[in-house]
Amino acid sequence: MPATQRAKTSDGATRRRLIEAATQIMHDEGYAAATSRRVAAKADVKQALVYYYFPTMDDLFLEVLRAGSEASLARLRDSLQEDNPARTLWLINSDTRNTVLSNEFMALANHRKAIGAELKHYAERVRDIESAAVTMMLRAQGVDITQYPPVAISMLITQLARSMANERAVGVSYGHEELQRFLEERLPWLLSPSPGGHT
Amino acid sequence: MPATQRAKTSDGATRRRLIEAATQIMHDEGYAAATSRRVAAKADVKQALVYYYFPTMDDLFLEVLRAGSEASLARLRDSLQEDNPARTLWLINSDTRNTVLSNEFMALANHRKAIGAELKHYAERVRDIESAAVTMMLRAQGVDITQYPPVAISMLITQLARSMANERAVGVSYGHEELQRFLEERLPWLLSPSPGGHT
DNA sequence: GTCTATAGCCTGATAGAC
DNA sequence: GTCTATCAGGCTATAGAC
Structure with missing residues (x-):
């Protein structure tokens, strides 16, 4: 064809x-x-x-969002296959480059219906992929997923990483080390570079 | 005078x-x-x-931020004195009205230096007050603050509450219940309505 | 302190030539 | 598919009357 x-x-x-x-x-x-x-x-x-x-500038904004979303989803799917998915989630969501643009769309979404709908759709697809990856990881490590619900764990990781990236973007770092250390101690199997140390 | x-x-x-x-x-x-x-x-x-x-519209924006910040700080100081401060932090940061405007300024801060500086200053004052309140609460409840660093705990609460409020603003609720329940189980002394049940 | 009036620029969007 | 040209209107900011 x-x-x-x-x-x-x-x-x-x-x-x-x-x-x-x-x-x-x-x-x-x-x-x-x-x-x-x-x-x-x-x-x-x-x-x-x-x-x-x-047709209008809003349509362009929508396409910017769609293109960025698809690219991010593809990157996400790829990187979650290798190594420790939790650590990957942490790193991806710590990247300022992603969060800045994402913020811009969140602001836009609050007063442009179409952007809001697209963002919602994207957020849900992202959460699907992320919790699936976390589910597999927890199972592989023999963690009780009744005690550690994958979707909650993936939200915890991604949203806190994003928050800190946002703050870093305006120069705030107060408390960041403490929070990171706290998470590393509480969820040791999450942030270690490699699951068991086999590579 | x-x-x-x-x-x-x-x-x-x-x-x-x-x-x-x-x-x-x-x-x-x-x-x-x-x-x-x-x-x-x-x-x-x-x-x-x-x-x-x-003098310029940017100056007006700055004053909007300052006025809002002062009002929020005052409200914060007041409400942290009563009942369970952790629960109060959770509730305040779950209010969509606060997070929407706050997002708008975060977007602005990424390309207007003066807004960024003010936001940084405000964020640090907020964190100071919040961790002081959490410190007192943890001490009062006999929690080991070496294991639960107050600043980390207060970030955990406020940032996750904000994230969920942001998502709710565009209609996303996927995973919210699971995360809230997870937090309630892991940090029971945090989200209970009253510390010991004395009222 | 509040107004009218205006300068000068930038905007989204369209019509129509090539 | 890309362009030139243009309209009608909104924008920040200033000058100056009251």
Whole structure:
């Protein structure tokens, strides 16, 4: 199947570049700075072209969210297969790059219905994958999942990692060491680099 | 001391109403919607008056943050004196009204230096008060604070409560019950309505 | 302290040529 | 698919009357 309706230039290259440009601006300067003119300039096209690919700016924002979500989900699925999934969850959610953009969308979601719906959908898929991975890990380590419900454990890890990343982004680190150490002591099988030490 | 330099009309009434109007708009529609025109209209004054009280819109945002912070700190100090402080922390940070606005400022902080600095300052004062309260509570209940570092405990409570409130704001509740139950089981002296049952 | 009026710029979005 | 050109309106911020 070469093409059902192939594009003219080079696939959806321009469209993709617009999404990437918008992503970067939203990350660096906030959603309010992602105007059609600024996005177009960063993608090296003219302003009106944005409206050829996206009916409104909100549609562009939605596609930025979707593209980012899919990429994150793929990365998540990949990295949870190797090593200690709990530690992987911790590290991924500690990455400031992810949390900053995610915050921007959370702010947007509070007053744009469509963004909120998409974010909800994404959050639920993420939680599914994460708790499945934690379930397998706990089972493999012989932990009683009645006492340690996987979904609760994965929320604990991811949400606390995110909180600390958010705080770090504004320069707050007060209490971070204590919390991390507390978690490491309470859930030793969670944050150790490798499950049993076999690699 | 009747007045060092008393204002003309009725104290800082207009100024305060501008801050309140801005607060409400930021909460309901996001910081991008809090323009000088919209704020002025909601406060029932003309647009130019905003610039009489605040040199730039960013200065207004900063004052909105400061006013909100002071109010929250006062509320925090009051409510931590009564009953079970841990439960109080949980409830306060579960209130969507607080977290939504707080998110808006976190998004702003990522690209406006002055907001970031203020937020950092506020976050540290909050953490101080919260861990002091938790310290007293743990001591009163005879808990070993070497095993349960107060600052870690207070972060655990507040940040998880906030995360869940944020998710609830977009309609996500997946895993919330499990996490809450897990915390209640692991930290029973934290979330019970009253410490020993003496009231 | 509050107003009117305005400068100057940026915005989302559309029409229509190529 | 990409462009030029444009409309109508919103924005921050200032000047100056009352």
